[in-house]
Amino acid sequence: MIGVAAFQAVTPFGPGLLGLGQAAIVDDAAVLTAAGFLVFCVFAALFARESGRERTRGRRLLFRAGVALQLLAATTLPFAADLLQFFILWELVSLGAVAILLCESGRLRLLRIYLPIQIAAAVALIVAIALHSVAADGLLLPASGGLAAGQPFALFAVLVKAAVFPLHIWMVQTYPRVSPASTVILSAFGTKSGVFAAYRLLPGLAGLELFGALSALLAVLYALRQRQLRPFLTFHIASQIGYMIAGIGGVAAASQLAGVYHLSNHVMYKGLLLMTAAVLVRRFGTEDMYTIRSHGASTNGPLFAAALIGALAISGVPPFNGFVSKALLKAHAGSAASYWLMVAASVGTAMSFTKFLWLAFLGGHIHKGVQDEAAPPLLKRWSGPAELTAMGALATLCISMTVLPVFLFPELQLAYPFSRASIIAGLWPAALGCAGYFLFYPQLLRVFKLLPDGRPAGQVSLEFARGVIRTMRSLHSGDLRDSIAWMLTGLILVWLLTLVL
Amino acid sequence: MTTSQFPVLLIAIPLMLVPVAFFVSQAKLSVRGFAIASLGLVAMLAYAPLVAALGFGLVLPLEARMGGWGPELGIVLMLDPLAALLLPITNTIIVLGAAIGFPAGERTPIPYFPLWFLLAAGSNGLIVTSDLFNAYVFLEIIAICSHALVAYRGDGYAFESAFKYLIAGLIGSAFILWGIIALFAATGALSLSVIVDRLPGAPPALVAAGFSLIVAGICVKLAIVPFHSWKPDGLTGAPPSSAGAISGVVLSAVLVLMLRVLVGLGGIGGPAQTLSAVSPFPVILTFLGAVSVVVGHSMALVQGRLTRMLAYSSIGHFGAMLLALALVTPAATAAVVFHGANHAVLKSGLFFLCAAAATERGTDRITGLSGYLARRPLELAACAILMLALVGLPPTVGFASKWAMIVEVVRAGGIVRALLIGGGSVIAVVYYLRALHTMIWDGAPRQLPDLGDPRARVTRLALVVGAGYTLVGFVGAGFIFAVASSAVSVLLGGPQ
Structure with missing residues (x-):
């Protein structure tokens, strides 16, 4: 509860806004999520400043308005205790994303994908809310236990909004197609608000844990095939969201809280990775990892350090924040099946980020089967000072968030995973994935190519x-x-x- | 004549006016004013039971026994809350439809108004009748005049439409007639109240055959998939005002027949269940309804003509109603009654708008109507409101009734049905918005509205009435739903 007090002291966006003061749910999960959003957004905005200079003035204003709206809505949403307020905030997060998408060049095509999906999710959510209000005779959200009725509709809304694996296609088709700085902003709020909605509305829903773990693994398999940087990272968002959903679907309260903790960690390291991707895309003028590779080993030390920290964190290697939340998720896994699915997804994550680092930074070349691209001329500079500051701050957070929650959340502290066994359990899937990339990647790629493709699946x-x-x-x-x-x-x-x- | 004989007036007055209208029109006099005024009189009579029941303490149902037949065969007219709710709606649609569709020239190829009087007599009769043979007779009266109304334009296309409609209507009537014969053979009675009492002792095979034939026949009349293929063809060749009347009046009247037979006789179970413990009809209706929702809405999505789109959308709506009806809970049935009443108003309103647009543009292709609404704020507002209501979005009465259906369906445990109904609405959003978008923005308005044509004024009146009902009904949804609930409880033989 120290954290609650501290958060209330520092943030203007917490309880009290939009008349939430009377009926706000202030719990650890809400504070953790809102704080994660707030801290991330400060640095993401700092990062976006530099590329924002390339926009026209009107677009810049719209972009800022969108970011502010998303931040405001996403940091207030966790505290909403009234379902209608919850719904309005959920919509405002989408509206902010729409404003950001409107600043992009291909905005009509993007909105044609984004808007119907979000509207469908919103309609499903309002149906669920109405059913709940009929069953529970009121619009108040229960502090625990989730909705009293309408779960199927809420489940659909949440799975769509959070872009959980089979329903992630809209995300893959929008997030990588905007300007790099917008990807950084978009990736944080929209889908995570959906995940938080799962925590509030459907905690411990039967079958959700196994489903989440399975979708984490499947999304990783798709991510492994990607050559393009941001689609690659976007598939990893879907995979990490699978972990969160798996945690939230667990019966134990600690498991659900671990899911939210993973959400907050994910915002940090995925933001960091997308920032490095943004710099790489600008520098090399391409998303293709193999084309970037053809420039040979990268000499940019700070960028490499940032990418390394992000990659280690997402792969769940100690002592980074991803390790803690993944270890907690595994420790509270309700069944052996979901435990092993999560371990397998960890191996895949480590393998694909080995590939990322190896191709984009180390200039490695070991697989003969994969065609090289001719090196195009380098376009622009590396990162600027503001961007470096933002990345440095997020990298620091990726390390410091490892220990931060120890002081904030006694529930998590009970099972805090810094034992020798848990460290080994975190290390070996990462090592296996790393080795697997160098040994088996071409063979695995051949297998993955048999998976139905995301975009053709839509077609x-x-x-x-x-x-x-x-x-x-x-x-x-x-x-x-x-x-x-x-x-x-x-x-x-x-x-x-x-x-x- | 006592109060209890009142329902007869609703049938007898329009019937008596048929020959009058016929001779007047044969005399090549302008019969418009006379005809509209008489139809208006009938419509006012049709409002009477609802007003009397609500304001003056008239106790419904009101039963009129005609002609001194025995109780088994007796001609029984029953003015129950269901009839009181639907009669004002259908009769208003008839008045407006007749006024809107009136041919422009003074000389009419076939007598026009007698057909509408016949339609009024037949639909009022079907709504208030409480015995099966009269139901069949009124069904035939409706069929005859609506076939003529479809063929009215007199070109080849209209005759093709009318012919298809005629054949389908005959098949439907034949199914229903055979079903009535089977039920009569099983129970020895035609009056619904007697049949209910005698069903438990009747031979089950004959009863099942009777019900299945009646269900199939009603499905033909309501255009439920796979009995539906006459409908889009049949309505496209008709003048849109006639199509609106058919969609609003005929379908409502047949819906009443279906409710009386399936709910009132216990064909689909429920509290008044008189068939075997597990009736097959909920499953059959669920199956038919699900297919209709899917086929109706997805076919509406690919239509180029507005009338066809509306016709397919009706198929989807009636599919949704069957899905809710098959749950056999009284509340879900009340929601169906509510939605049926709304659907009649909304769909005929859109058809009337379509009639005005098609008269001006000479086509009902959606692309041909581009920009039609651009300079017509009243039509635009009404069209948008009606379409929103048909999709089921607030603040419209269509939202209220669809909401009631979905909530009752979910309450009875039919999540998949609710998803189907909701999914149909999602498809409906797409095609209605697309049509609306074309009619507002694409192209420029070619011609300013012709204010001199009285039919345009009537169309506006109809649109104002329809849109007004849509908005006011949203506020008073609780009240309409209460009337529908009492209608269902009377149907189920509950407290009267």
């Missing part, structure tokens, strides 16, 4: 829907004989069902 489902409608249209031939045949078929069908039942 395939669209094609399927079109095919169904085409078939339906061809059945509606307008021929009277066909109509009569259908009616008689229907009658026979009704008779058959009457007989059978």
